[in-house]
Amino acid sequence: MKDQLANEAPAPRVLAQRALAFATARLIVGAARLLTGVRAVWAGSGPKAEQTLYFANRSSHGDFVLLWATLPPDLRALTRPVAGQDYWLASTARRFIGESVFNALMIRRDGSGGGPNPVDQMTEALHAGDSLIMFPEGTRNTTDEILLPLKSGLYHLARACPQVRFVPVWIENLKRVLPKGTLVPIPLACAVRYGAPIALQEGEDKTAFLDRARQAMLDLRPEYDRQED
Amino acid sequence: MDTSSYAWTTFKLFGGAAGVLVLASAIGALLKWRVAHGAPHAVIDNLNARVNAWWVMVAVIGLAFAFGKGGVIVLFYLISFYALREFVSLAYTRRGDHHAIAAAFYIGLPLQYFLVWIEWYGLYSIFIPVYAFLVLPILSAFGGDTKRFLERTAKVQWGLMVCVFCISHVPALLTLHIPGFEGRNLLLIAFLVIVVQGSDVLQYVWGKLFGRRKVAPELSPSKTWEGLVGGVASATALGAALWWATPFAPWQAALMALAICLMGFFGGLVMSAIKRDRGVKDWGTMIEGHGGMLDRLDSVVFAAPVFFHALRYWWVP
Numbered sequence: 454m455k456d457q458l459a460n461e462a463p464a465p466r467v468l469a470q471r472a473l474a475f476a477t478a479r480l481i482v483g484a485a486r487l488l489t490g491v492r493a494v495w496a497g498s499g500p501k502a503e504q505t506l507y508f509a510n511r512s513s514h515g516d517f518v519l520l521w522a523t524l525p526p527d528l529r530a531l532t533r534p535v536a537g538q539d540y541w542l543a544s545t546a547r548r549f550i551g552e553s554v555f556n557a558l559m560i561r562r563d564g565s566g567g568g569p570n571p572v573d574q575m576t577e578a579l580h581a582g583d584s585l586i587m588f589p590e591g592t593r594n595t596t597d598e599i600l601l602p603l604k605s606g607l608y609h610l611a612r613a614c615p616q617v618r619f620v621p622v623w624i625e626n627l628k629r630v631l632p633k634g635t636l637v638p639i640p641l642a643c644a645v646r647y648g649a650p651i652a653l654q655e656g657e658d659k660t661a662f663l664d665r666a667r668q669a670m671l672d673l674r675p676e677y678d679r680q681e682d
Numbered sequence: 683m684d685t686s687s688y689a690w691t692t693f694k695l696f697g698g699a700a701g702v703l704v705l706a707s708a709i710g711a712l713l714k715w716r717v718a719h720g721a722p723h724a725v726i727d728n729l730n731a732r733v734n735a736w737w738v739m740v741a742v743i744g745l746a747f748a749f750g751k752g753g754v755i756v757l758f759y760l761i762s763f764y765a766l767r768e769f770v771s772l773a774y775t776r777r778g779d780h781h782a783i784a785a786a787f788y789i790g791l792p793l794q795y796f797l798v799w800i801e802w803y804g805l806y807s808i809f810i811p812v813y814a815f816l817v818l819p820i821l822s823a824f825g826g827d828t829k830r831f832l833e834r835t836a837k838v839q840w841g842l843m844v845c846v847f848c849i850s851h852v853p854a855l856l857t858l859h860i861p862g863f864e865g866r867n868l869l870l871i872a873f874l875v876i877v878v879q880g881s882d883v884l885q886y887v888w889g890k891l892f893g894r895r896k897v898a899p900e901l902s903p904s905k906t907w908e909g910l911v912g913g914v915a916s917a918t919a920l921g922a923a924l925w926w927a928t929p930f931a932p933w934q935a936a937l938m939a940l941a942i943c944l945m946g947f948f949g950g951l952v953m954s955a956i957k958r959d960r961g962v963k964d965w966g967t968m969i970e971g972h973g974g975m976l977d978r979l980d981s982v983v984f985a986a987p988v989f990f991h992a993l994r995y996w997w998v999p
Contacts, residue, residue: 632777639783642771
């Protein structure tokens with residue numbers, strides 16, 4: 454109902470919405486930078502204007518904002534975060550931020566029947582030429598575990614879209630900025646570390662590929678984070 | 683004291699700093715040209731990055747001075763914020779510490795600077811060592827997580843002491859009422875900063891030129907006896923030479939400078955030890971060539987409270 458009204462609304466309103474989306478994006482990125490002083494570390498590959506799937510560790514709702522904020526601005530426009538619709542469509546404000554500001558690809562996370570399959574949705578988006586940010590753990594990691602086992606979706610995507618660069622990403626420290634169950638974020642220096650792209654090898658099976666992808670993420674951690682394993 | 687002589691003194695100090703930087707930039711450019719032949723060279727490029735960062739830092743301090751007390755308090759508030767962020771980022775904490783850390787950032791830090799602003803010495807000198815010291819572990823205890831509890835609370839408390847309490851003693855110099863020196867307290871900050879940072883720079887220069895024997899190889903491989911002795915001696919001389927900008931006689935200025943340099947050196951050692959324990963070389967990446975905010979401030983942190991209390995004990999009636 455709302456969407457129909459928006460479509461029929463006169464041009465100034467659409468323009469105003471776009472301006473608001475642009476300003477909101479700037480505001481969110483600015484706030485994220487102020488709180489976390491986030492910096493990008495391109496450890497294995499430079500930022501490239503090639504179709505890319507970034508897969509990262511997930512610990513809070515701010516993860517993709519941080520990753521997005523460290524991408525060069527011209528790559529941001531081409532890169533869509535994959536987000537759970539149960540969270541991002543739950544209120545008008547979240548829907549605006551998810552859809553209009555970040556142009557997120559909304560998927561169902563609960564896996565219950567009905568609606569399209571998330572892997573199919575992502576494959577479709579990749580075939581349409583989008584770059585994606587996804588979190589292969591499937592859910593927010595709120596445990597003491599450093600990284601949960603990866604879901605098989607990453608493997609299916611790698612098989613379906615061999616032309617896409619699969620870049621492992623490690624988001625450092627963000628888990629401590631806003632732990633689950635707290636409302637006030639604390640300022641901590643965060644870094645987003647990008648590794649060398651990995652590709653599915655000839656005859657590599659699912660477990661081997663997922664293990665390799667997981668290790669590629671873990672290898673990006675800084676020295677002082679590894680001591681606590 | 684009339685304001686024109688105060689303005690002239692401030693101008694001379696900043697002019698002197700700018701003169702040194704012009705010289706340093708010229709030497710850096712010359713080294714880049716004659717020694718490195720324009721090619722990348724780790725030591726020379728780092729030197730030039732440091733000099734460039736110094737230009738920015740002197741400009742920022744100058745801007746803060748132009749706004750007087752308010753400018754200086756805002757500047758050091760921001761410095762404390764970035765320093766605390768670096769400190770907590772590297773410290774091991776758990777989810778249960780979240781409230782304690784949030785309180786440190788959003789209550790401890792602003793309140794300390796507010797107390798300095800209203801010049802309530804009786805409270806700002808004990809607010810963090812007493813009240814924050816007691817309240818932070820209470821907040822952490824509510825987190826219900828006992829794993830490495832003492833270590834975790836100690837880290838948050840240390841962060842507040844080092845990054846907020848100690849650093850706030852630089853703007854707190856403005857609250858001292860020294861007879862015959864009214865309205866000129868910014869010069870005390872200039873004296874402290876010039877001597878401490880001069881000592882760091884001179885230790886670096888002496889160490890690079892003559893450094894052989896390491897003072898504490900397991901803490902900081904770049905600190906040498908030659909650098910320490912040469913740097914502290916020349917920075918003490920520098921402090922003595924600045925006596926005309928201070929309420930001190932030349933010999934008093936020399937002793938003050940010596941105390942500042944020694945505390946600064948020990949501060950650098952202690953902060954290095956913390957970094958080594960975490961396996962990092964720098965606290966952060968904020969200041970090009972220097973590392974993080976705390977890498978540049980480790981010596982100020984330890985020198986400021988000692989300078990403050992020495993002044994308060996002997997010069998404030």
